[in-house]
Amino acid sequence: MEKVLTTHFANERYRRLDTYRRYGGYEALKKAFAMTPEEIIDEVKKANLRGRGGAGFPAGVKWGFLPKDLSRPRVLVINADEGEPGTFKDRLIMSRGPHLLLEGIAISCFALRAHACWIYIRGEFAREAGIVDEAIAEAYAAGFLGKNILESGFDLDVTVHRGAGAYICGEETSLINSLEGKRGWPRLKPPFPASVGAFGLPTIVNNVETIADIPWIVTHGGETFAGLGVEKNGGTRLIGVSGAVNRPGVYELSAGVNLKEIIYHHAGGIRDGKALKAVIPGGSSTPVLRPDEIDVSYDIESMGKIGTMAGSGGVIVIPEGTCMVRSLSVLMNFYAHESCGQCTPCREGTGWLKKIVGRIEAGKGRQGDVELILDLCDNMMGRTICPLADAAVMPAQSFIWKFREEFDRHIGEQKCPYGNRF
Amino acid sequence: MSAVFSEAGRAEFERLLTRYPDRKAVILPALHLAQKEFGYVSDEAIVYIAGLVGTSPAEIEGVATFYTMYNRKPVGKYHVQICRNISCSLLGAEHLIEHVSEKLGVRPGETTPDGKFTLSTVECLGSCGTAPVMQVNDEYHENLTVESIDRILDPLP
Numbered sequence: 414m415e416k417v418l419t420t421h422f423a424n425e426r427y428r429r430l431d432t433y434r435r436y437g438g439y440e441a442l443k444k445a446f447a448m449t450p451e452e453i454i455d456e457v458k459k460a461n462l463r464g465r466g467g468a469g470f471p472a473g474v475k476w477g478f479l480p481k482d483l484s485r486p487r488v489l490v491i492n493a494d495e496g497e498p499g500t501f502k503d504r505l506i507m508s509r510g511p512h513l514l515l516e517g518i519a520i521s522c523f524a525l526r527a528h529a530c531w532i533y534i535r536g537e538f539a540r541e542a543g544i545v546d547e548a549i550a551e552a553y554a555a556g557f558l559g560k561n562i563l564e565s566g567f568d569l570d571v572t573v574h575r576g577a578g579a580y581i582c583g584e585e586t587s588l589i590n591s592l593e594g595k596r597g598w599p600r601l602k603p604p605f606p607a608s609v610g611a612f613g614l615p616t617i618v619n620n621v622e623t624i625a626d627i628p629w630i631v632t633h634g635g636e637t638f639a640g641l642g643v644e645k646n647g648g649t650r651l652i653g654v655s656g657a658v659n660r661p662g663v664y665e666l667s668a669g670v671n672l673k674e675i676i677y678h679h680a681g682g683i684r685d686g687k688a689l690k691a692v693i694p695g696g697s698s699t700p701v702l703r704p705d706e707i708d709v710s711y712d713i714e715s716m717g718k719i720g721t722m723a724g725s726g727g728v729i730v731i732p733e734g735t736c737m738v739r740s741l742s743v744l745m746n747f748y749a750h751e752s753c754g755q756c757t758p759c760r761e762g763t764g765w766l767k768k769i770v771g772r773i774e775a776g777k778g779r780q781g782d783v784e785l786i787l788d789l790c791d792n793m794m795g796r797t798i799c800p801l802a803d804a805a806v807m808p809a810q811s812f813i814w815k816f817r818e819e820f821d822r823h824i825g826e827q828k829c830p831y832g833n834r835f
Numbered sequence: 836m837s838a839v840f841s842e843a844g845r846a847e848f849e850r851l852l853t854r855y856p857d858r859k860a861v862i863l864p865a866l867h868l869a870q871k872e873f874g875y876v877s878d879e880a881i882v883y884i885a886g887l888v889g890t891s892p893a894e895i896e897g898v899a900t901f902y903t904m905y906n907r908k909p910v911g912k913y914h915v916q917i918c919r920n921i922s923c924s925l926l927g928a929e930h931l932i933e934h935v936s937e938k939l940g941v942r943p944g945e946t947t948p949d950g951k952f953t954l955s956t957v958e959c960l961g962s963c964g965t966a967p968v969m970q971v972n973d974e975y976h977e978n979l980t981v982e983s984i985d986r987i988l989d990p991l992p
Contacts, residue, residue: 498920498959529856536867536904537960539973572854577863577902580958594862594888596901612856655922655963662964697921697959727963729922743924747958753901835924 415641417629417649418622419665422509428544430551433512439557441628445520446565448631453524457627459635461647463668465502466492466583466620467696467725469713476525478607479615487527487615489518491624492588493534493541496580497696498747499727502651503621505663507534507541510625511548515571517627519557522569525617529570532621533588536577546573580751584799585618587753598755599799622651643669646712650726654680657687657732669712676707676730683732691731691816695724697744698804700811701731721811736831737816738823741808742767742774748805759802762793766809774833778824783813838879844872848887858888862898866905875906903957911946911953913991915939916970919956922963931967932956934981938988952988 426432445453458473479487491514495503506514518530534542549571552558560568574592576582582591586600589611610616626648630638639647646668652675653663659681666675672694676682683689689704700721709715716723731740749767754760766789769782790810793802813820822830840848847868851861865888869880876899885892899905917932936942939952946953962968965977976987
């Protein structure tokens with residue numbers, strides 16, 4: 414199958430500018446400079462490129478939200494705060510193909526008429542931040558960034574900004590606050606970032622993979638990109654498969670690939686010849702699936718129809734013999750740890766979810782605890798500034814709805830039937 | 836203990852100021868820089884950065900304590916951070932945490948008496964395809980086993 418991003422990722426030198434150019438790198442930027450910004454945006458719309466960070470919003474439509482008047486400078490911010498458990502694809506792009514990202518940034522900023530871009534990279538990715546910084550230095554030296562890029566008259570400055578350990582900063586308004594030097598508290602919307610974003614300026618925030626797709630779209634045309642996927646889901650996706658599979662890793666596949674095929678064909682099936690017990694299909698926040706539900710197209714609409722999400726493309730595979738209460742407990746610890754504390758339903762709710770799921774797993778669950786969890790979920794979902802509360806609720810509800818008997822058994826027997834172990 | 840950036844650190848701070856339209860945007864990078872230069876973000880470092888940025892120490896402290904990577908207390912020479920999230924747990928992270936805890940004689944959150952190792956458990960490091968994963972200072976170590984952890988930690992000077 415045609416690949417958009419990963420064709421040369423096996424080549425260690427592809428991260429260097431000379432090798433990247435040998436494979437046609439920065440030719441798309443030259444082509445873009447011969448187009449008008451509107452023509453580029455039109456191709457991105459035709460490409461059916463959906464945001465790869467998790468929400469899946471159409472990128473071209475998002476770009477269209479910028480105000481029409483150019484009186485205030487606008488900026489692009491790249492979300493490289495890859496933190497959704499199960500997701501590890503942007504790290505691959507930054508370490509193997511940083512110039513794909515930079516070329517995508519240059520084209521996108523030209524299309525958006527933005528002259529400044531910050532790449533917000535999660536703090537733990539120190540190595541990747543270093544690689545991107547080296548690539549930025551190469552691009553400046555070669556005239557692909559900076560003043561008057563390729564004699565086009567277009568100026569662009571790109572800067573890496575490192576986060577410091579906060580899952581919430583993957584939420585775009587939290588990320589903007591963090592970029593501005595504040596605590597990563599999400600902002601109330603409106604105003605939306607497209608009108609008032611980073612430093613008070615009109616701002617577009619896009620995921621690394623979304624922007625890295627842009628050079629290919631400009632080179633081959635939006636319709637060609639759309640044709641690589643399925644209806645409303647253009648192109649390929651980088652899908653990360655982790656957990657109990659024989660070949661974990663990132664796979665670049667059509668946006669309409671079948672989920673069962675991802676697990677059994679591409680990732681080599683379940684480890685140690687075990688049976689499958691459950692799949693968290695799109696990062697830890699997405700509702701869990703039972704084995705009989707995974708014969709489904711991985712596109713955003715098909716996943717939505719079965720009550721879950723393709724999210725950020727992180728498929729977590731849970732094998733038979735795994736305690737689902739313990740698994741949920743791990744996730745609830747995570748969300749309680751990462752709640753920013755701004756909204757009461759989330760700050761208190763994630764703490765209670767952690768506590769109650771934890772006591773069920775520890776053999777101290779009380780009759781009515783499961784109902785209590787579901788009631789808490791009802792009081793969290795959709796009642797906060799950002800979706801972190803929802804992100805905790807979705808696994809909590811779905812684990813209970815689909816594996817209720819395990820929760821009841823823990824409470825009934827007052828112990829973990831799996832011996833409190835993974 | 837006074838906290839003042841080295842000459843190189845000061846130059847880096849001045850370079851950072853040129854990359855943003857607002858002075859306060861350098862707070863996160865300046866805190867990283869402080870941690871690199873001083874080993875942790877001390878009270879003195881907070882006051883120092885507040886002076887450089889032109890804001891209150893309270894604002895800097897509010898930021899520093901929001902993010903997990905800024906150590907407000909000294910940590911060991913090697914900060915061993917083992918992921919405990921779902922993909923790593925499915926492949927044995929709990930067992931590895933117990934192993935390192937026994938090996939170093941400290942619980943998560945503690946530092947060995949000689950100041951060499953601090954053990955922490957952390958949330959998802961974004962490397963789930965090569966789980967289990969740990970970070971020692973800035974460096975990732977992936978596809979861990981008990982044996983490979985020993986091979987990584989034992990030779991550290």
